[in-house]
Amino acid sequence: MKRACAYVTLFLSALAGIPPAHAVTLTLQIRDARGAAVEDAVVYLMSNQTHRMPVKNATLRIDQVDKTFVPLVSVAQTGTRVSFPNKDNIRHHVYSFSSAKKFEIKLYADTPSQPVLFDKPGVVVMGCNIHDNMVAHLLLVDTPFFAKSDRQGNARIDGLPPGDYSLIAWYYMRPDKDAGVIPLSLKTDTTRTLTIRTRNPE
Amino acid sequence: MLSGMAGNVSYAFGAESLYARIGGQPVVAGVVDQLVETVAHDPTVNQSFDKVNLKRLKEKLAEQICALSGGGCVYTGDDMIRVHKGLRINEREFFALVEALRGALDSHGVAQREKNELLAILAPMKRLVVEK
Numbered sequence: 128m129k130r131a132c133a134y135v136t137l138f139l140s141a142l143a144g145i146p147p148a149h150a151v152t153l154t155l156q157i158r159d160a161r162g163a164a165v166e167d168a169v170v171y172l173m174s175n176q177t178h179r180m181p182v183k184n185a186t187l188r189i190d191q192v193d194k195t196f197v198p199l200v201s202v203a204q205t206g207t208r209v210s211f212p213n214k215d216n217i218r219h220h221v222y223s224f225s226s227a228k229k230f231e232i233k234l235y236a237d238t239p240s241q242p243v244l245f246d247k248p249g250v251v252v253m254g255c256n257i258h259d260n261m262v263a264h265l266l267l268v269d270t271p272f273f274a275k276s277d278r279q280g281n282a283r284i285d286g287l288p289p290g291d292y293s294l295i296a297w298y299y300m301r302p303d304k305d306a307g308v309i310p311l312s313l314k315t316d317t318t319r320t321l322t323i324r325t326r327n328p329e
Numbered sequence: 330m331l332s333g334m335a336g337n338v339s340y341a342f343g344a345e346s347l348y349a350r351i352g353g354q355p356v357v358a359g360v361v362d363q364l365v366e367t368v369a370h371d372p373t374v375n376q377s378f379d380k381v382n383l384k385r386l387k388e389k390l391a392e393q394i395c396a397l398s399g400g401g402c403v404y405t406g407d408d409m410i411r412v413h414k415g416l417r418i419n420e421r422e423f424f425a426l427v428e429a430l431r432g433a434l435d436s437h438g439v440a441q442r443e444k445n446e447l448l449a450i451l452a453p454m455k456r457l458v459v460e461k
Contacts, residue, residue, distance in 0.1 A: 194380045216415035218407065233407075236415045258380045 150286045153311070154318040157280045157296070159325045164280030167200040167299060168306065168323055169266050169273065172284060172292040177270035182206040186242065189253070189263055191219050191234065196253065196263035200299050202275050205267045208242035220256035227251050227267060250302045264299040289314050296323045347450075348400030350443050351434075354391075357400075361391045363433040364426070374425045377416045397450050409457040416460070423459050427451075 153172070157165045187209045190197045194215060203209070211221055213234040222231040227249030234240055245251065248267045255261035272292075274282035292313060296306040306323035351357060365387050369378040378386075395402035406412065427448070434444045 218411055218414065235411055255382075256385060257382060259382045260380060 149289065151289055151313050152316045153284045153287060153294075153313060154316075155274075155276070155282045155284075155294075156318070156320045157276045157282060158320060158322050160322065162322075164276075164278070165298070165323060165325055166276055166278050166280065167198075168276040168280070168282065168325075169200065169202040169268075169297040169299075170276070170282050170284070170321070171202065171268045171270050171273035171295055171297075172287065172311070173268075173270050173295060174290055174292045176288075176290075177272060177292075180271050183271035186210065188212055189265070191215050191221075191255075191261075194219075194255075194258045194261060196261055199263060200275060201263070201265045202273045202297075203245065203265065203267055204271050204273070205248045205269050206244070206246055207267070208244050209265070210242040211240055213240075218257060219261070221253055222256055223251050223253045225249070225251040231256075252302070264302065266297055266299075266302075287313055294321070296321060298323060298325050300325060301327055346399030346401075347443060347446050348395055348398040351398065351439050351447065352437070353400070354395070356437050356439065357391050357394050357398075358387075360430070360433045360437050360439070361387050361394065363436065364430050365390065367429040367433065368426050371425065371429075374422045377413075377418060377422065394447070398447060409454050413458045413460070418458055418460055420455075420459055423455055 155170055157168045157170070159165050182204045184204070185207055187201060187203045187207050188211075189201060189209055190212050192214045201209075211219075211232060211234055213219055213236070216236045218236060219234040220231065221234060223229060227247045228243070228245050228251045230243055232240055232243060245265070245267050248269050251265040251267065253263045253265065272284050272287055274284045276282040290313060292311050294307075294309050294311045296308075298306040301324065304324070304327075306325065307321060309321070311317075311319075348357070351360075365378075365383055369375050369381070369383055389404070389406035392402050393404045393406060394400075396404040430448070430451075431444065434447070439447075
C-alpha cells in the first residue's frame with residue numbers, strides 16, 4: 128500500500144510538471160590559485176534548459192550605506208528588477224555606462240525610486256555621480272541557478288534538477304573573462320572545491 | 330579722444346553682466362576651485378564634502394554662479410534643498426563657506442562692488458542650506 132502511494136505521487140508530479148522531489152544541491156568551496164577562500168565570487172549553472180526558465184527571484188536590492196553600495200557584488204537572473212533604497216539620508220545619483228544596461232537614477236532623501244529592470248545578460252558596473260569611489264558590480268545571468276560566495280568562500284545552489292550542466296565562475300576583479308568553466312553532471316547533492324582565477328596573468 | 334574712451338568704458342561697464350565684471354569664466358573657475366579646495370580641506374567644515382566628487386561639484390557651482398550673475402549659463406544641478414538635504418549643515422558651517430568665498434574672490438582680484446553683488450545674490454540661499 129505504501130509503495131502504491133509512492134507510485135501515485137511520482138505519477139502526479141510528472142503530470143503536473145513539478146520538479147522531481149529529489150532536486151539536488153551543489154555546494155562549492157571557492158579558492159584562488161594560492162588556496163585562499165574567495166569571497167564575492169559568482170557561480171552559475173547553465174544547461175540547454177536554463178535560458179528558458181522563468182525569473183525566480185524577480186527583485187533585488189542594492190542599497191547605499193555610508194556612501195557605499197551594499198552589496199559590492201550581486202548576481203541576478205536576466206529580467207530582474209533592482210531597487211536602490213538609499214539608507215543614506217543624503218542624495219545619490221546612480222549611473223551605469225555598461226552595455227548590458229545604461230541607466231541613471233537620482234535618489235533623494237525620503238523619496239522612493241522606481242526599481243530598474245535589467246533585461247540583458249552581462250556585467251553592469253554602477254557608480255555615483257555625486258560621490259567618488261562608489262562602485263557596485265552586478266552580473267546578469269540567463270539561469271535561475273546562481274550563487275555568490277560568502278567570506279569563507281562557500282557558495283550553494285539549491286533546487287537543481289539532476290542533469291548535465293556547465294558550471295561557470297565569475298569574479299568582479301576580472302569582469303571580462305570567465306574565472307573558470309567546468310562541465311558537471313549532477314545526480315545527487317554534490318560538494319566540490321573550485322579553484323578560480325582572481326587576477327589576470329602577469 | 331580721452332573723454333570718448335572714458336565714455337565707452339563707462340557705457341560698457343554699466344551694461345556688462347556681473348559675470349563679465351567679475352572676469353568671466355576663467356576667474357569664476359579659479360574662485361570656485363579655491364573655494365571648494367578650502368572648505369573640502371578644512372577639518373572644521375569638511376564633513377559635508379566627505380567622498381564627494383569635487384570635480385563635479387566645482388563644475389556645477391561655476392555653472393550656477395554663471396547662471397545667477399548673468400553669464401548666460403543654464404544650471405543643470407539639483408536645487409539647493411535637495412543638494413543639502415541630510416547633510417545637517419549649521420550656521421557656523423554656512424558662514425565658514427561665505428568667508429572662504431570672500432577670500433577666494435579677494436585673491437582673484439574681484440573688486441568690492443562685484444564681491445558684494447555676488448554675495449547678495451547668494452545670501453538668500455542660507456535658508457535652503459542650513460538645517461538647524
